[in-house]
Amino acid sequence: MSEVQVVRGEMQPWTDRTTPRPALAALLTDAVPANRRTLILGPHAPQLIESVLAHSADVTILVRSVADAQQLGEDFGPCLQVIAGALDGLQTPPYDVIIASDGLDRVLGYDSVDLSWSERLAAVAALAAPDAVAVLGLENEFSLLNMLDSRPAAERHGDDEWRPLHDDPTRPVSVDQLRTALPWPAEVYADFASRTYVRADVAANARSGELPTRLAVAALEQPAVPLLSPAHEGLDTAARAGLLASVPTGWLAVVSPHTTQDIYTETATTVLTANQTLTGWDTTTTPAQGAPADGSLAFDPAVVPSTISSGVSVESVLFRLACAEDVPGFRKLAADLGDWVSESRVVLRWDDVVYDGESFSHGVSGWVAPEVVEKDDLLAAAWVRFHERLVGQQRRHPWPPWMVGDDLVSAWLGMSGVEAPEQVPATSPDSAPATSEQVARGKEIAAALDDVLGTRAGTVDVRTALAEAEAAKHELFELKGHVYGLERTLGFRNKAMKTRENRIRELRGQLQKLTVAHERIRGSRTYAVSRVIFHAAQVRKPKVVARKIGRRIRKR
Template identity: 25%
Template sequence: MSPSTTTVPQNLRLIGGEMLVWTDDEPAADRRPAAGPALQEVLRDLVRPGGRALVAGPHEQALISLLADAPMAVTCLVRAYPDAEALARRLPGVTVLCGSVAKLDPSDTYDLVVACDGLERLPSVEGAALSWAETADLMAGAVRPGGTLLLAQENLLGVHRLVRMSPWYGERTDADWTPLGDYDATRPASPGELVSSLAGRGLTVAEPMAGFPTAHEPSVLAPLDRLADPHLAGFVRIAVSAAYGAQLAGRPVLSDPRALAGSALRAGSAAEFAPVWLVAATRAGALIPRQRVVVADAGTVPHPVRYEVVRAEHGWSRQVLGDPTLRSRDGVYRDPAALAGPLPRGRLFEEQLIELCLRRDLPELSRVLTRYAAWLAEGADEDGTVGGVALWAAPGDLLLDGEGCTPWDPTWSTTVRAPLDVALARSLRTFAVRLITGGYSHPWPVLVDADSLVVILAGMAGHTLERPVLAAAVDLEARLRAAEHGLDEAGRERLRERLAAVTPGTPPLDLDSHRELHAANDRLREELAHAVSRVAWAEELLESREKALRHAEDKLDILSGSFSFRLGKLLIYPLRKAKGLAKRLLRR
């Protein structure tokens, strides 16, 4: 099969090794082009107006357009003909090369070479199978003196692969025409090996960056060397957890990636478990990206925000990137301008509560909850209602330090107002759902449901909650989350029903996590075993009572048939008659 010359776009060139019936864009198989606002922000630092750029491999249109609008003379290289044709038609001002990377003209060099999808999808099955080192030689050779190579390298030990349902070596989709993966001995297995490999090709790497939560669309990019700062590392851990919750919502995974990524970052192992490493490898005189942390919401978020964290005079500071326009929906709004300023300090309130529950430290847990309830009461108006950031922020949104509670993402707020007890119940219920569905151990019986746990936690904070308050808290949470995620009325009602039905056997509501699902099944087994034991105890008690009753009946039958019983009955009968006759005579 070969494409007709009359249908090939004028800006598309076939260079050899074209894969005519394949595509590297398969969202259903979780194989997508490199994408995301975070990559756009890094790439923005490397743009050279008037220069030449080579985009090698599948990349989203927004990344290519950013270079073309600079303006730069952009050339794109893709191996799949359907992808190349679609790209050439969408971007007529861009030169598109379709074929294997081995067919590139070695005399063509560029000011900027972009390979944010890695090197695995550059060789073609229609040509020689190149190793990683051979492909890297071709990419490094395309960088002219003073040029830059922006390369993303997927980590085969990354969190995203550890929680995937299918192993990388078992993939059988069109996008998986890859060489040997982990069995390619020339493929770098760490950021250090990657830097050394590029250095051997005449390129210098300033500082590798770790990308989370996925390799194809990292929304949190952080310089590895800067994560030694505990203040910054703590914030990145929170941002990474939020990114996993947003991008992997509803997808089947082996286990909750938030816990695994949090443990890796807490142990200082970001390099070992990051899904992707991003490096800007330069020749002498080239531009290098600024050293900063870039955080950007995924494109699926209804109210996306992007910002950077940079070193300031007195610590770390956040600066807003992109569109700062305030956006609102159904009483919930997000103001990106609220991010600007120093990076807040403190420990995530939810993490502290989980730790206290695991340690069974009830006095400290009561103190912390009482402190939080007091902070919430301070934000109430004279009519006793709470609104704004105080109403929106749940334990997973707050940092707790010596001075009080601070939202780590202050962009979210709401015009909705609720009574203080409803606001407290809603916040505590959010934590209770996380505690139960996450399978965390806590000081109370395993069979405590979400509402019962909220009552216990509120009591430790000095508040008594009634059942109507708990129902109102569920309605409030469903309303706020539906507005956050852009759900319609039917979606909001389904969410409310799921929130109201949280029991010890409920798996996580936001992630299709199979390990947590297995743990929920174990909790259901324990609940069933407990119910069976109670039924057995009740049956045993009932059987013993029936035996006692039968024994009493038998004894009564024996006594009623004896001679003494009959004689006594004959003597008592005349006396009863005489007593009745005497009562009638006295009434007269």
């Protein structure tokens, strides 16, 4: 354990939360030169500190929390010099490298002078050598997540963060303002939830459905804050307007003579880097620290193409065709996809399959199944996932509202050339139709993919919640009408049954009266005489009967 040096402005008891950022570690590896005297400002994850220690000669870290400083001293020992205190209390010789990727919001203590952002930047610049390499993070107040945050401003930051919350006119709120405010010429990256870093110039030229936009949307699919509306719509709109670099969660300014990549993104247990070319993207994957995904699917970097087309995703094209109600165009694209797909271990995702107008190609998704999956199952999984994103995101489409679920997926599979199974008559009311059996395997694969991507159980935005509430209200209204109709029908039937019951009672009373009268008649002498007369009338030979009666009388 190394001894912790304490300067003015330390905070105790206190701790600052940090999260691992593999993509940022890969960026620092490319930007920071080796064997330089390095200063890390503010709280950083241990994994990030390890990547800096791996190629730096003398590393010092300044954290304002004494508890965090002691923990870092125990974890890294004498190879890391730990200082507990605030930025305004640090007085040391200049450093060759300064890393403040967390920004300048958590470098002051509660006893520090209330410095503005520009004054804090000036203090950082005073600690840098003339030719120093600097990495500076900045939270974007104009970020899309900040604008869509459903929480009031007073509830967006808690007391456990302790950061300056007052309006600071010197704080940059755009890429140009950040470049102007820095005392050095810098390359700026758009930071999307600390998972994807895209060079600002590349992000500004990216359009909806292209690789930078797809990675930005994937990084914000699981926001940590409750939103008013889905973030993907705003990102697509910003990309069409050329403003994707203006709405990330933050920026990262890199002052370095070394060449860095255009894109750094975290993908499963690997970090993917990409450089833009005239025809597409050159990609490279490197292992990153982290536990492998727990599920039936695994990420295989070997299946990620080294060169990716510069086209747009198939999903974006399908969304446009569905919104325009262009069913023939949708059917043709689905048929082309059916001809292109073949059995493989790679799980299909229409949001990652690239379409350049003539041909298709795989994107950066390297999720594979344990064994080779048949073509029909791959198509079923892709269409099931597309159905969830089309219907779940309340997008417009030309199909009737009652044609959802297995029926709609089965129709899309038919467009892709997959023949529907023969219809089997149901043996009971609970028997599933044949179409459900057709897409069952696809649902399993799609569910496994959503599990490893972490997109199954996300934060529901307010607009979606309101739409679901309105749909539930409409359904409730229809059910009330249905119940009212059933109640009226039951009322009419109840009245008819009562009428029939009264009529049956009247008939029973009349029957009882007739039965009593009949019994009275049968017991009378008149009835007996009538019966004798009746039987006598039936006699056809009276003389024979008379002789028989005479014989009996004589015998008696």
